[in-house]
Amino acid sequence: MLSRCVVGALLLLCISGPAAIMARPQPKLVVVISIDQFRYDYLTRFEKHFVARGFNLFLKEGANFVCARHGHALNKTAAGHAVIMSGAYANHHGIISNDWYDVEGQSEVYCVGDLTVHTIGAEGEGRSPKNLMATTVGDHLRESNAGQSKVIAVSNKDRAAVLMGGKLANAAYWMIDSAFVTSSYYMADLPEWVKQYNRTNPVLAYFDKSWERLLPEAEYAVQGVDDFHAEETANGMDRAFPHRIRGMRKRLTSSFFRAFDCSPFASEVLVDFARQGIVHEQLGQRGVTDLLCLSFSANDRIGHAFGPNSHEVMDVTLRTDRLLEQFFAFLDEKIGLQNCTIILTSDHGVAPLPELLRAHNPSLEAGRVDESEFARTAEQALEKEFGKLKKARRWISYTDDGMLYLNPSALEEKAIAAATAEHTVDLALEALPAVYASFTHSQLAANRSSDELGTKMLRSFFAERSGNVSVILKPWFIDAPDGATHGQPWNYDAHVPLLWFGAGIKPDTYYEAVSIVDIAPTLAAMLGISRPSGSHGRILSEILRD
Incomplete structure (x- = not known):
């Protein structure tokens, strides 16, 4: 009660x-x-x-x-x-998504779980x-x-x-x-x-x-x-x-x-x-x-x-x-x-x-992504940049809703700052064909986003809960194996x-x-x-x- x-x-x-x-x-x-x-x-x-x-x-x-x-x-x-x-955005009300990751507790958090x-x-x-x-x-x-x-x-x-x-x-x-x-x-x-x-x-x-x-x-x-x-x-x-x-x-x-x-x-x-x-x-x-x-x-x-x-x-x-x-x-x-x-x-x-969009225009850039590809891309980029991990099992602890959370044990093992690893992941993810933009925790925490999309991303950012890197997909790309979904800043999700x-x-x-x-x-x-x-x-x- x-x-x-x-x-x-x-x-x-x-x-x-x-x-x-x-x-x-x-x-x-x-x-x-x-x-x-x-x-x-x-x-x-x-x-x-x-x-x-x-x-x-x-x-x-x-x-x-x-x-x-x-x-x-x-x-x-x-x-x-x-x-x-x-009347507040997530940067104040704290509910960044349906779920997020508690890095210290190493567990998923449900938005209204208690x-x-x-x-x-x-x-x-x-x-x-x-x-x-x-x-x-x-x-x-x-x-x-x-x-x-x-x-x-x-x-x-x-x-x-x-x-x-x-x-x-x-x-x-x-x-x-x-x-x-x-x-x-x-x-x-x-x-x-x-x-x-x-x-x-x-x-x-x-x-x-x-x-x-x-x-x-x-x-x-x-x-x-x-x-x-x-x-x-x-x-x-x-x-x-x-x-x-x-x-x-x-x-x-x-x-x-x-x-x-x-x-x-x-x-x-x-x-x-x-x-x-x-x-x-x-x-x-x-x-x-x-x-x-x-x-x-x-x-x-x-x-x-x-x-x-x-x-x-x-x-x-x-x-x-x-x-x-x-x-x-x-x-x-x-x-x-x-x-x-x-x-x-x-x-x-x-x-x-x-698929319905491409039925009207087969050359249209539209499609589906699997979020596990983000984690694989990040793992490969970090290993290439900093070498294989010996003690920590992986570089990425959690991925959901376009947010990737770095494994603190991996950062400690390699003695690198989170901002350094975030930059490496950011560059790797932005090279993916379905990715429109990505934003690092360090960038958002420093309020280093001035365009309209950056402003929207800042409104979805809550430092204690947001991932180390957040991905925005190109218009008409979705992260679902079938059916439809939402979660992007584009008008079809926002209007x-x-x-x-x-x-x-x-x-x-x-x-x-x-x-x-x-x-x-x-x-x-x-x-x-x-x-x-x-x-x-x-x-x-x-x-x-x-």
Whole structure:
């Protein structure tokens, strides 16, 4: 359970921030929605198929920023979700990626992993926002009224819920197999309403259900062919519709839950749980402003498997649109949309399948890389420069997400400085055909990057956690054996929706360039609370009603 000393320390931190710009009429409920792996162009590509008040609630009645982007280099799920509610980049909030390497402990670190707590509601490793170094809008909202406001975060993924919820959240819920769970960081036991929901086992009702297209097949022609050879085949799902959601066996096994997570049905259960949370926690119905953070993870898993130009991505987008309409109608009935402020964005986009690009132009420079090639190249270059190791087993301790960590034992054995070895690796990696640029820890720590790409890389750099060398791939190259992925600074990974609706918002289409870090300071200004510590964004004053 969140200790009193931790809460006390956070409250002291929060009250030291600057006062809000002015008091405004307060919404009863703020809802911040993140659709994991959702490119902005999905809104324009599929708009003609949207229903009246799903995405169109924002596009026709709200504020739509058409040029909103993430401003950091490593566009990963954890880093993006940490930005949304903190308004800070990883150089302040510390969540550089989903995982990184602890050089001293010689172990991988998961972004929300915490061995001092445990999962409540199922077997699982402990989760908490311990590694999040910034405060969030939710933290300052609860600090502003002695904890009367409730802050609840819900997602299919643990890292999305935990990082959006922040340090002072009442609860963060995520899914393990068929159950919604939480962490002892937040509470000693699940609330009775969550236990009851889990006892109904809504996920199991989808076993062996067929995922069919929502619309006639001809409507999906904008996406090209359905069955493309570079798409994934996993968890019993083929590359083309229809998809039978049962996993690798005709009977119930753990592979069913992985298949379920990679289907739009996971979003149906997520929204249903969120509705139950609003009812049982009385969110927006208690005389104070409450905050609900909601992150859809199925879109990301489907996008990884099939790519952004697939029939499946179009279909899950249209189904998400209809789920949002239903959810907004529920909010209208329970609270009144005029009493809500709703924000919708995404943690990142996704790259197209390189094989699909080359099908249009065989001479196009696009392809796949195996990150193990980075480690092999680095090992060879270091051995050539400094000689074979005798005691240490290898030069590179860890490689992931384009980050390479040097082995301190190897540096000690050869009596060379880390900066010297980094330079050797940097030169070797930049010679690889798929590499656009690489950055050394020494270079970034000294702030020796002045161009736009260097600035983005600095925003993704946290000295105590980042690797010795970080690699940026050329556009249209991805580090995945099949399917699609993300994690680069290019627009297909960075350009995402930023949509606002409701109390205090001026409806319009806005064309100026803005950033996702602008959400937190703008929301803080609307609520009359201090902006989160380290927030890099600006207040989007153009959308705020006087």
